Amino acid sequence: MTQVTEHGGGVWSLKVPIPDNPLGHTLVHLLDTDRGPVLIDTGWDDPESWDTLVGGLATLGIAIKDIHGVVITHHHPDHHGLSGQVRAASGAWIAMHPADTHVVRRTRTQVPGQWLDYITAKLTTAGAPAEHLAPLHAARESGRMRTVPGLNSALPDRDITPGELLDLAGRRLRAIWTPGHTPGHVCLHLEEEHPSGLAGNGRLFSGDHLLPEISPHIGLYEDPAEEAVTDPLGDYLDSLERIERLAVAEVLPAHQYPFTDSAARVQELLAHHEERLAGLRRLLAQPLTPWDLAVRMEWNRPWDQIPYGSKNIAVSEAEAHLRRLVKLGHAEAVEGSDPLTYVAVGA
Incomplete structure (x- = not known):
């Protein structure tokens, strides 16, 4: 049975499973509007996830063909994966921030071999050891290259414009651009009195x-075709403060559970990243590669127990933190090092 929760005021959430993922599920939200129901995110592109979404809507007396629109918080597959199927079944429009639409469009045209070459080069520069690079080289040489994730993701047909109300009849839903987790991540502010009267x-x-307990992954915005130097962690921290200023009564996240004290959670996350950056700066008393730094960072399990693909994500997160330290003037690249190492500077 699909777990459907009513949040009052024409808002529900549906727990849509994520296959083989410790997060367990995505909370897909349903918002009633005067033109019909609108989904906020859709869940992973998987038969069980689709059946769960359709079944959950059915418990509310809603057929998938009744969906009027889909608003996507960000392009990741546990949020945007089923959007294309929803549109095909209902004719619904799909809205997304242009920065994430760019990622979807780029990924749809990506050649697996090109992506594999890019990841191999990135990890080599980051100081990954030969044994970690070996499977990538073997896959390239054998031609056994996996399909790039997101290759079949739906292209949105509407742009989400930051700061503006979405075109939802009878509702006031304003887009707040919150880059960091992805370049085009948006939060959606329902500017209506809380149905339970919460302040x-x-x-x-x-x-x-x-999220109430998890600090989301902040890695580099990967793009093989672009050389722009981004600062995702800086983007994320700025975005947190933007959300704090909204002073909302309740937060309805895409994972875990709703919560009320958004300001306290923002402060926890700001403190977490401040402590993490300080700890990394101490580690950089000696020159380290991004790989070296990732190995020494604190994760939810020991490094040797982290799956292969997750280690690549961890290295990207280490690089995002390094970018922030460099931008703040607290670290710098060691000239002439190969692979590239970084060292702390200043007090």
Whole structure:
């Protein structure tokens, strides 16, 4: 049975499973509007996930063909994966921030071999050891290259414009651009009185930006075709403060559970990243590669127990933290090092 929760005021959430993932599920939110029901995110592109979504809607007396629109908080497959199927079954429009639409469009045209070459080069520069690179080289040489994730993701047909109300009849849902987790992540501020009368300014569909117990992954915005130097962690920290200023009554995240004290959670996350950056700066008393730094960082399990693909994600997170330290003037690359190492500077 699909777990469906009513949040009052024409808002529900549906637990849509994520296959083989410790997160367990995505909370897909349903918002009633005067033109029909609108989904906020859709869940992973998987038969069980699809059946769960359809079944959950049915318990509310809603057929998939009744969906009027889909608003996507960000392009990741546990949020955007089923959007294309929903549109095909209902004719619904799909809205997304242009920065994430760019990622979807780029991924749809990606050649697996090109992506594999890019990842191999990135990990080599980051100082990954030969034994970690070996499977990548073997896959390239054998031609056994996996399909790039997101290759079949739906292209949105509407842009989400930050700061503006979405075109939802009878509802006031404003897009708040919150880059960090992805370049085009948005939170959605429902500017309506809380149905239970909780103090604060409406409710916030926070996607992955603000979760009650988890600090979302902040890695580099990977793009093989672009050389722009981004600062995802800086983007994320700025976005957190933007959300804090909204002073919402309740947060409806895409994972875990709803919560009320958004300001306290923002402060916890800001403190977490401040402590983490300080700890990494101490580690950089000696020159380290991004790989070296990732190995020494604190994760939810020992490094040797982290799966292969997750280690690549961890290295990307280490690089995002290094970017932030460099931008703050607290670390710098060691000239002439190969692979590239970084060292702390200043007090």
